[in-house]
Amino acid sequence: MRKTPLVVLVAGLVAGLAGIGVMPREPRLTAQVTGDADLAAATRDAVDDPGGYRGLAVALIDGGQIRTAGLGDRDRRGNPVEPDTAFEVGSVPKVLTGMLLAQRVGTGAVRPDDTLGATWPTVTGAAREVTLAELASHRSGLPRVGLDSVTDWLRLFWANVAAGNPYAGQDVDRVRAAADGHAPGDGRGEVNYSNLGMALLGQALAADAGADYPELLDRELLTPLGMTSTVQATSADALPAERAEGAGASGRSPDAWIGAGYAPAGIGYWSTAADLARLVAATADGTAPGADARDPRFDDTERARIGYGWFTTRYGDREITWHNGATSGFHSYVGFDRATGRGVVVLGNTDRGVEPIGLRLLGVPREQAGSASPGLPTWVGIGIALLFTFIGGLSLLGTALRAGADRLTVLSGAVWALVYPALGHQLGDWSAIPGWLWPLGLATSGAGLAAAVRRWxxxxxxxxxxxxLRVVSVVGSLTLAAALTVALLS
Known part of the structure; x- marks a missing residue:
């Protein structure tokens, strides 16, 4: 028995050394530059820390001129970001849906106080009473997304674990059914961000116009603005060629978000910095269809108001009109200062926020622009990384060495000693803590496995x-471990 500690230590050392080769490595903005070199330099100066970014596409609108630049890599192979590289833009198209409402109001097709039910008669639930203006300004009292069952919640959880598409299967019929299943809550009349509400607005406008949403958007906004590179992907096969590849804090590439029902909320839309610059420029100077959607109409916070989709926030003596977007592997920001006509687009292909970069390029002081946010709250990402990396190995060591252990519990513990570090690798925020901690966790698992084999x-x-009862418990534990392993490998 005196040899056991040495065997355990050696096994741990070998596992730790092996783990160095596959330890998580956060994305990092490289030195590659395309397009306008001065804009690229100004953008790099606006980035506090290149860690957590992989590539950025930027456009600056100033004095009626649009300049564009690409920084870093668009994918893991090191291909450069070009100004016309397509990025998943998340919620930025919500402003297009708001502008569709303003444009349709301007032609007399609808009125802001028309109800959802009057505009889309197939909606029959309590949500039919909310108005189009309430939907456009996130004041409908409807939830953020339409989760109607335990199955919906499990689907959302699974998508987060597997870096999958949380909007899979959310077609127009599902969105309409979600409207029938949810009533406006107590927060109606207050700004509470709702993807469901914006999706319902766009689908209602499309139904009223006798078209589907992408068709209406193309006809009324994208084509007049010359936004030929802003497209909706309806399947993985329809994603833009030579697009940017998204990444999480560990470098993992998530699936694209696709769901036709939530298209008016931005799901499935890809665009380029140059294309979105056309939108920003025309909205800022008032020439875009539905440009008055930008006008603040309702209070949000003490220094922020909202129009139809567009937010306006005060930074000292500046007012910036803006919207951002985020998916599991991309961040985006569009904004402009109406007083100066200066506008900006920033697109990034990681889960690190890009809003401070855009604000600094608009001239907002660094201390007011804030700092970039990670995909998860920092303490959550750190907690997941540390807990999952070490808990499996420590638990197995305790199980294998204690009196009263049996083979079934040791077998279950051995499987989780591998699954837990894999979860920590994929889900933890390795931009907030050093990646070399992960091999230490794997070393703990290796030591635990050696102790288990020794006592088997x-x-x-x-x-x-x-x-x-032990058999049932172990079978359930192994089934869950297998399912999570499949999710991690898919």
Whole structure:
């Protein structure tokens, strides 16, 4: 038995050394530059820390001129970001849906106080009473997304674990059904961000116009503005060629978000810095269809108001009109200062926020622009990384060395000693803590596995007072571990 500690230590050391080769490495903005060199330099100066970014596409509108630049890599292969590289833009198209409302109001097709039910008669639930203006300004009292069942919640959880598409299967019929299943809450009349509300607005406008949403958007806004590179992907096969590849804090590439029902909320839309610059420039100077959607109409916070989709926030003596977007692997920001006509577009292909970069390029002082936010709250990302990286190995060590252990519990612990570090690798925020901690966790798992193998022969198969309960518990544990492994590898 005196050799056991040495065997355990050696196994841990080998596992830790092996883990160095596959330890998580956060994306990092490289030195590659395309397009306008001065704009690229100004953008790089606006970035506090290149860690957490992989590539950025930027456009600056100033004095009626549009300048564009690309920084860093668009994918893991090191291909450069070009000014016309397509990025997933998340919620930025919500401003297009707001502008569709303003444009349709301007032609007399609808009125702001028309109800959802009057505009889209197939909506029959309590949500039919909310107005188009309430939907456009996030004041409908409807929830952020339409989760109607335990299955919906499990689907959302699974998408987060597997870096999958949380909007899979959310077609127009599902969105309409969500409207029938949700009533406006107590927050109606207050600004509470709702993807469901904006999706309902766009689908209602499309139904009223006798078209589908992408068709209406193309006809009324994208084509007049010359935005030929702003497209909706309806399947993985329809994603733009030579697009940017998204990444999380560990470098993992998530699936694209696709869901036709939520298209008016931005789901499935890809665009370029140059294309969105056309939108920003025309909205800022008032020439875009539905440009008055930018006008603040309702209070949000003490220094922020909202129009139809567009937010306006005060920074000292400046007012910036803006919107941002985020998916599991991309961040985006569009904004402009109406007083100066200066506008900006910033697109990034990681889960690190780009809003401070855009604000600084608009001239907002650094201390007011704030700092970039990670995909998860920092303490959550750190907690997941540390807990999952070490808990499996430590738990197995404790199980394998304690009196009363049996083979079934050791087997379950051994499987989780591998699954937990894999979860920590993929889900933890490795831009907030050093990646070399992960091999240490793997070393702990290796030591635990060595201790388990060493004791295996002397352990009973099932030492529980109720053997059937132990079998059920272990089978359930192994089934969950297998499912999570499939999710991580998919």
């Amino acid at each position: 022969r002397e352990l009973p198969v099932n030492g529980a007072a109720r053997p059937w």
